Amino acid sequence: MIEISSKNLRVGINPFGAELEYIKYYNTNVLWQRSSLWPEQSPILFPNIGSLLDNYFEYDGQIYHNLIHGFAKRTKFLVKKHTKTKVILTLAHNNETLKIYPFKFNLSIEYKIVNMTLAIKLKVENLNAYPMYFALGIHPGFAYEGLKKLLGEYTFKVLEKDYESIDFDQAYVQGTHLEKWGKMAFSAISKKLVKPRTLCYKDMQIIDLEGDRCSICIRHNMPYTAFWQKVPEGNPEFLCIEAWNGLPDQLGADHSLVNKSNLVKLKNKSIFKTYYNITYKTK
DSSP: OEEEEOSSEEEEEETBTTEEEEEEETTEEOBOOOOSSOSOSSOEEBSOSSOOGGGEEEETTEEEEOOTTBSGGGSBOEEEEEOSSEEEEEEEOOHHHHHHSOOOEEEEEEEEEETTEEEEEEEEEEOSSSOEEEOEEEOOEEEHHHHHHHHSSEEEEEEEEEEEEEEEETTEEEEEEEEEEEEEEHHHHHHHTSSSSEEEEETOOEEEEEESSEEEEEEEOOSEEEEEOOOGGGOOOEEEEEEEESOSOBTTOOSBGGGOTTSEEEOTTOEEEEEEEEEEEEO
16 A cells, blocks of 8 residues: 555555555545445556457457456556655556557556645556557546535536437447536436446536535546446445546447547557546635
């Protein structure tokens, strides 16, 4: 376990998967604590998000099998740098990754505390002499108990407008429709998630959890925001507010990696950067 901290913010990170373990504002943890309900907390999603069609893709005449959300969350990262307020973890290609993903890469995750913000930077470097195809995302789960203790009664707020909603058939993308969002009771999101497994929206990058005493503000620059939870006996305990560069496979698509429109195509010898910030704000 690695910790970074400031006066009123402490963050724990596990080198296995470069996954967040806790986010404590004034000693109140707002991150879900792994259990049998969901044994993860904030996995890094790479090189695919969600499911591949039939769990494999084809590239350059070869077939490659990969698991849901990719292999980064199942791999130990190297701690490249660690100071009191910042840690950088890296994952590079190796003989094992090349068996399931045919590209040479460096994946870097930086967690940094800036005042009352946890700033998360994600970076992918293409080391190949040809384009690289991937998806990249982060999957933090926020615990209702911790949020209520910190915020008091709180509501969910995004910019009020019509968002493009991604329609799923089981695990695969089948289409889109427009859906209006704005300010609502936080419980309303959980009710919307009782039947579908995932809600996903395009260009919803500003999210505020507004409480009686303070707010938690999420900002990212990825094209998709997804919501996911598990509901034990109708009583949700956490909500994942995810950010995605890329989508699961399109229903009916072929298996060719280069034909997948839901992925990032990174030019040779290029670097892809993105971020996800979590900020505590007082009233």
